[in-house]
Amino acid sequence: MHSAPSVNYPVGRSRGATRILLFLWALGACCAGASCYLFDSAGWRQLLLVLSVVFAGVAAGFGLRRDGAGVLHFDGLHWTLTGADPTRAVHGARALVALDFQSLMLLRLTEPGRARRWIWIEQRAMPQRWRDVRRAVYSRPPSAAPAGDTWRPTAPADAP
Numbered sequence: 001m002h003s004a005p006s007v008n009y010p011v012g013r014s015r016g017a018t019r020i021l022l023f024l025w026a027l028g029a030c031c032a033g034a035s036c037y038l039f040d041s042a043g044w045r046q047l048l049l050v051l052s053v054v055f056a057g058v059a060a061g062f063g064l065r066r067d068g069a070g071v072l073h074f075d076g077l078h079w080t081l082t083g084a085d086p087t088r089a090v091h092g093a094r095a096l097v098a099l100d101f102q103s104l105m106l107l108r109l110t111e112p113g114r115a116r117r118w119i120w121i122e123q124r125a126m127p128q129r130w131r132d133v134r135r136a137v138y139s140r141p142p143s144a145a146p147a148g149d150t151w152r153p154t155a156p157a158d159a160p
Contacts, residue, residue: 004076006073006136010070011125025060028056029057074133078094081119093117095107103124105122106119107137
């Protein structure tokens, strides 16, 4: 079996991810509004609910605005994410798919000793390399054993 190709793919603000997050926030806001309407006793619980919806919207807005442009690179073994801010660069990481909408993916980059990094990649950023990046994300890392060496001896059942 062949390994996945090395690939460079641009990342940055994703319109699809923004739409999904906006829809989920609006759905939560509607549920909070319905809850406040149905339970008409205006108290600290309703105030806390409304403040949490507002805080979630503001936090999501700052998070989406902070997403900068960068390049995701796969060398056949590890992932690297570079961008305008070198302090946030990720080197030697593994990429795991959290959500896959075929033309939009949420990836979790894990690097030993550092916090996880979540990034959205979408097909419209570079359609000609989309299939390559999907192959790379779903590929298994190469193993140290040769391809034909899959047999492992086991101990007999009556061995001490």
